[in-house]
Amino acid sequence: MRRSDLGEFEEVVLLAVAALSPKAYSVMIAEELERETGNSVSTGAVHAALQRLEQKGYLTSQLGEATAERGGRRKRLFTVTALGGRVLSDVRAVRNRLWDRIIPNIRLEWS
């Protein structure tokens, strides 16, 4: 597994796509991330990450419908590929294993 392939922001974006599927496109993702993190997230950053992920084969995309707010422009909808899904679960598995090795009381002290 090529861990270095997936940056932190990319991982979050990939997760967001999986979560928002099948209506995942940059505006929705950016809004979602903003809401979740409280920081401002620009569509440009999200879009760039989406493109990178697509290039790596973790996502596919197709053009979706157009709406009035968009001035009649179509949106690009992203879905997670099988590879993307596997990478996500791999990442999660690694994290879980690491989490599981942390002594439970230490965990308590944080909060």
Next chain:
Amino acid sequence: MSPPRLADRFLNWFCAPHLREEVLGDLHERYALRVEQLGEARARRRYWWDVVAYVRPEFIKRQPDLFPSPTNTTMLFNYLKVAYRNLINNKVFSAINVTGLALGIACSIMLFLFVLDELNYDTFTTKANQTYRLYVHSLINGKESNSSKTAAQAGNVLVRHFPEVLTSTRIGYFGDHDLRYGDKVFRETKIYTADSTYFDVFSLPFLYGNPATALKNPNTIVLTETMARKYFDDQNPVGQSFIVDGKQSYKITGVMKDFPDKSHFRCDFLLSMSTYPEVNQQNWLEANYSTYVVLKDGIAPDRIEQKMKRLILEYIGPQVQKALGVPIESFLAKGNAYEYRLQPLSSIYLHSKRQYAIDPNSEWSGVRIGDSAYLYIFLAVAFFMLLIAVINFINLSTARSESRAKEVGIRKTIGSNRAKLIGQFITESVLLTGLAVLIALLIVTLLLPGFNEIAGRHLQLALFSNAYRIPALFAFILLVGMLAGSYPAFFLSSFQPIDVLKSGVKKRKSSLRSFLVVTQFSIAIVLILGMIIIRSQLQYIQQKNLGFTKEHILSIDNAAVLGNKLGAFKAELLQNSAVLAASNTSQLFTTGIPGSAYLFGNHSGTDPISFQFLDVDQDFVETFGVQLTSGRFFEKGRIADSTAVVINEAALKECKTKNVLNLELTKVDVEDIPKTYKIVGVVKDFNYESLHRGVRPLLFHLRPVQQASSILHIRIRPNATQKAIDHIESTWRKFEKAEQCQYSFLDESLGRLYDEEQKTSLIATIFSFLSILIACMGLFGLAIFVTEQRTKEIGIRKVLGASISEILFLLSKQFITWVMIAMLIASPIAWYAMNQWLQNFAYRTDISWWMFVGAGTLAIGVALCTVSFHSIKAALMNPVKSLRSE
């Protein structure tokens, strides 16, 4: 309500086109959300930040297009391919086009080389543009004359008085000499004397010896490489001596390379001027030297000229007074002039004749003088030849427009625009021109030796000799290609696709085509007329009655070798019945017949008359068959005849008296007491110079001719030429052992006076035929095209009963009309131009009507032949065949 427009424009500018839709959509959607959440003002601000967030390479980088926009070269290759296919598909047209153009270009390249060659005279010396030749301008008694000969002291005086004049050098001539080295002896006619500064002014490379000191001492001589080889084979002759005329000896101090081909002055030997110290004592009216001066760099010659005028008058004034008996002031007050002027070295060859009007008689025989008029004529011919070829190209390309029309229509439909089509056709014609130039270069390489022979030049193509030649050639190709291609390009590209694709090109009467063909033929006819007139003038000259019998006269050019034995030699010659008469004279029928000022009757010193004079013996009239009009010629046994003169009719007219016999003439002389001569007879005018000029006033002096330049003329009995020659040669051997008798026939030497015209005539003949050939090639192409177009019409006419001759007439009518119109245009132009040319001659042939008829017939004949080749074929064709063709 809408997001900031400027931000959108900014985004549109940097963002890759394939991403614009989704990016802009996203931005707008989010903006709408923000307006709801945050209000418009904050949304707009945030919008800017969002747009800026897209400035990343991922969004800027353009996607490679699936259908890349074609580059310029793609289309260029297509043009080349189509051009090549067109060339191959229409072999006849292409051949006519390319050969016609190649011929035209070859002609113009050759003529251009010729002109270039003429322009580059006397550029070999390092200070060429600071070097000037002095010449004397005189206006005496209303007669203007410019002489290239100056007084001996002129150069030195200028150097002494004006610091701007750096150096001066003189060339003089003191007659032919016999040079002997060992057992080799030759009579040398090209021995000139020169000052020791000669090689400072003219940088001529030496093989042996030192140019700076070579001509310093008396009796030293420099010879050319060729002469060195003649006497010494390949040895270094410096330090050896020539025995001169059996008396003196000249020490050889240097061997120079032969004079450059493009030097106006050339000789075989240069003798030091200090050999003749008396030269510096000569007075100012004895103008016998050519003087060259070198001015300081950047000095304007007119300033020196102005200052020179005054200075020269100071020197010359007293001597004029002595000679003419009147002060110089009153001489000048009568409107006369006598001044020294400067002529740039580089203008001597080309402009002496026309611009400076320098009397060719005053030039050395070693000086070559060109004629700027021929230069312009040749330039014009070169241009017109090219024009004819270019017109062919234009005509054939537009005539073929029908076959290209479909292509144009389709190209336009597919999306080509007019500019691109023009580009295509220009590319095509530049390509063809390039091909034509290649062929032309080949033709030039092959024909240049022959042309050199005819023109008497040493032209070389030498493409790589000069950094400018190859780029110039490319520029030429581009220029001619554009010129030839421009009209067809504009014409063809103007087609409307809807018209040409639906119904083909409508046949239209091309008035431009008529105009072009008429132009071509006008040029060709002018050239033909020129050729006819030049030829008839030459014939006229050769047949003109010169006032004496030029046939059966043999001239011994080196008779002076015999010295005192000349009289005895002459007497012995006359023993033989094949020899009728013999007379020795000074130089005749060449340039350089001397002249002098004479005073006659009431003419005072302010208006002397200028006469040429000849030194002759008593047998002149008998030998040449010149007629006397009154009085007598010199007679043997009359001692008083040495102070008698005989004049010609032109001189008689100058004297303005009916009866001049026994009147007296005084020869103006500065040195001695003026000599007075009694006029004893008048001879009829005869042409003692070339027919370029009329008979000038002439005087005969009776002199025992022993001077260096004397020639023995021998009248021999017709039909006994060989016998006479044998006799002359055997007699010569009795008197002179070392040197060969050099003789020539007078009529042949007279013919040589018109060498330049003979050459021009030959060149004119060649180029006029070439021009009509090229014009006819174009006509041939047009004829093919026209008959092809009318195949069906001819078939129908034949079916309906037209005869072959009617069809021939129909097909040729247009062409003949063109040539007739061309004839009408060309005739006055040719008449005017050739009249100008004829002004060069004092005796001119008449331009008569038959010349125009001849030229017209020739042009129409040739055109008809060209056209009929195809029209006969078309007329004879079985109508069944021609009607079925589609």
